[in-house]
Amino acid sequence: MAESVLTTLHKHHGDDAILQTASYVGDEMALVERAHLLSVMQTLRDTPSLAFNMLTDLTVVDWLGQDPRFEVVYHLYSLAHKHRLRVKVGVPEGEGECWIDSVSGLWWAANWSEREAYDLYGIDFRGHPDLRRILMYEEFVGHPLRKDYPQNGRQPLIRRPDAVPTDDQTTRLLTHSHDRSVR
Amino acid sequence: MANDNQGFVPTVLQDAINWAQKYSLFTYPFATACCAMEFMSTMGPRYDIARFGAEFPRFSPRQADLLIVIGTITERQAPVLRRVYDQMPDPKWVMAFGVCASTGGFYQNYTVTPGADQVIPVDVYVPGCPPRPEQVLDGLMALQNRIQEHRGHVQVEIGNTAAIGYTDRRRLPVMQDGTSMALTEDERMPRGGRTI
Numbered sequence: 609m610a611e612s613v614l615t616t617l618h619k620h621h622g623d624d625a626i627l628q629t630a631s632y633v634g635d636e637m638a639l640v641e642r643a644h645l646l647s648v649m650q651t652l653r654d655t656p657s658l659a660f661n662m663l664t665d666l667t668v669v670d671w672l673g674q675d676p677r678f679e680v681v682y683h684l685y686s687l688a689h690k691h692r693l694r695v696k697v698g699v700p701e702g703e704g705e706c707w708i709d710s711v712s713g714l715w716w717a718a719n720w721s722e723r724e725a726y727d728l729y730g731i732d733f734r735g736h737p738d739l740r741r742i743l744m745y746e747e748f749v750g751h752p753l754r755k756d757y758p759q760n761g762r763q764p765l766i767r768r769p770d771a772v773p774t775d776d777q778t779t780r781l782l783t784h785s786h787d788r789s790v791r
Numbered sequence: 792m793a794n795d796n797q798g799f800v801p802t803v804l805q806d807a808i809n810w811a812q813k814y815s816l817f818t819y820p821f822a823t824a825c826c827a828m829e830f831m832s833t834m835g836p837r838y839d840i841a842r843f844g845a846e847f848p849r850f851s852p853r854q855a856d857l858l859i860v861i862g863t864i865t866e867r868q869a870p871v872l873r874r875v876y877d878q879m880p881d882p883k884w885v886m887a888f889g890v891c892a893s894t895g896g897f898y899q900n901y902t903v904t905p906g907a908d909q910v911i912p913v914d915v916y917v918p919g920c921p922p923r924p925e926q927v928l929d930g931l932m933a934l935q936n937r938i939q940e941h942r943g944h945v946q947v948e949i950g951n952t953a954a955i956g957y958t959d960r961r962r963l964p965v966m967q968d969g970t971s972m973a974l975t976e977d978e979r980m981p982r983g984g985r986t987i
Contacts, residue, residue: 744902745867752901761901766870767909 613693614638616658620651637694645697646709652684652693653714660684660693663711666721668729672755676700678731680708699731710736728753805941812856812882813938814844816931819855821875824862826889829921838924843931852878857934860907863891863898869910876911884934887916888927896920 614629614636625644630637640648652660665683676698684693699708710733712718722733723742730751733739741748748763820830833840840846849855852875864872876885887907890896893916895905907913914937917930 757901759900762866762905763901764866764869764904764909766873768911 613658613691616655617648617651620655621648635694636692637696639696639698642697642699642708646711646714649682649695649711649714652695657689659686659688661687663715663717663721664692666711666718666725668725668731668753670729670753670755678706678729680725680731682711706730707732707734709734710739712736727751730754806939809939809941813935816843816845816857816884816934817847817849817855818845818857818859819850819852819875819879820848820859820861821872822859822861823864823868824889824891826861826891826921829924829927830859830861830888833924833927838928840928840931843928843935845931852876853880855879856883858883858885858911859888860885860892860911860913861888863896864904864907864910865902866904867902869904872907873910884914884938885911886930886934887913889921890918891920893918 614631617626617638618629621644625641625648626638627641628639638648652658662685663682664685665681667681669679669681671677671679678699678701680697680699682695682697684695686692697708699706708731710718710722712722712733713735719737720742722736723738723740725731726733726736726739727741727743728751740746744752745765747765750757750761752761820827822830832838834846834848845857852858856879858876858879860872876883885907887893891898891903892907893913895903897920899905904910915930915934917926919926922930
């Protein structure tokens with residue numbers, strides 16, 4: 609459908625920014641180097657023939673055991689041209705390495721999506737205006753959608769004192785700041 | 792209820808109170824998920840929970856005596872459920888509506904509480920995903936039998952200090968001379984709770 613999107617993108621950015629492109633039954637994908645993400649996204653949004661003015665979705669894939677471990681996936685849509693593009697960026701794991709630039713300055717819709725990705729996968733979106741957990745509670749430790757998070761790793765905020773223990777050793781009882789403790 | 796030490800009048804009076812309570816349950820629907828649709832059906836004219844005296848949902852826990860936990864309880868929401876329960880005046884009862892409220896259902900993961908009874912005591916469990924209205928009515932009738940027989944969960948609940956005084960007073964057909972309302976020492980709820 610829109611392979612011209614990829615050719616236009618290649619005109620603006622070299623192979624150091626666009627690592628790989630693919631087109632399969634009308635679905636276009638571009639693998640982008642992390643350092644060039646913001647400039648590529650700026651091109652995609654502001655070039656008139658591309659005009660990707662809508663960020664449909666932002667999500668993360670955890671390829672545990674591979675390098676780079678994480679892959680941030682952006683689904684873009686152009687309301688003017690009615691074409692779509694999927695942008696992928698590899699993000700390695702490790703302390704201080706697991707980061708990516710926030711695109712919330714380009715699409716405001718990225719704000720909560722990036723908070724969700726940070727909450728569940730622990731990816732640091734640099735430049736995000738308010739990077740807090742959005743689904744889990746603040747006392748939660750770890751990022752539950754990572755493949756190495758324990759499958760039944762419950763971290764309950766509250767339990768009855770005589771509640772039957774459910775399953776596992778990973779359960780930790782947390783105290784909640786705005787609830788009285790149940791003895 | 793038959794007890795040689797009990798006077799006839801207080802016993803009958805307690806039976807009458809129980810009868811009145813079981814047919815005038817004011818419900819608080821704590822509806823969080825899709826089971827709420829089935830609850831609406833139960834409330835509606837076809838199944839008509841009003842036939843059993845529980846047709847009046849109060850959207851304030853302070854005016855309700857039956858907490859119906861309808862749907863999935865997440866760990867993040869569990870303190871809220873506990874707070875709602877604590878705000879209800881005694882006597883109070885709890886129905887777990889559907890498998891998620893009963894056991895967590897098919898959600899076995901980091902975010903869903905495995906049953907509302909992990910947080911609050913539950914009197915009657917209505918399984919089903921979602922339960923049919925007939926099941927709900929069946930559960931309600933089971934609860935009504937329980938109320939008539941004067942069996943409530945607060946009598947075994949631990950640590951709910953607000954409930955203790957009233958719970959023991961509810962047993963007061965134990966009065967010897969028919970006048971004193973004071974609790975004797977062994978009538979008080981022990982600190983660690985009591986199993987009946």
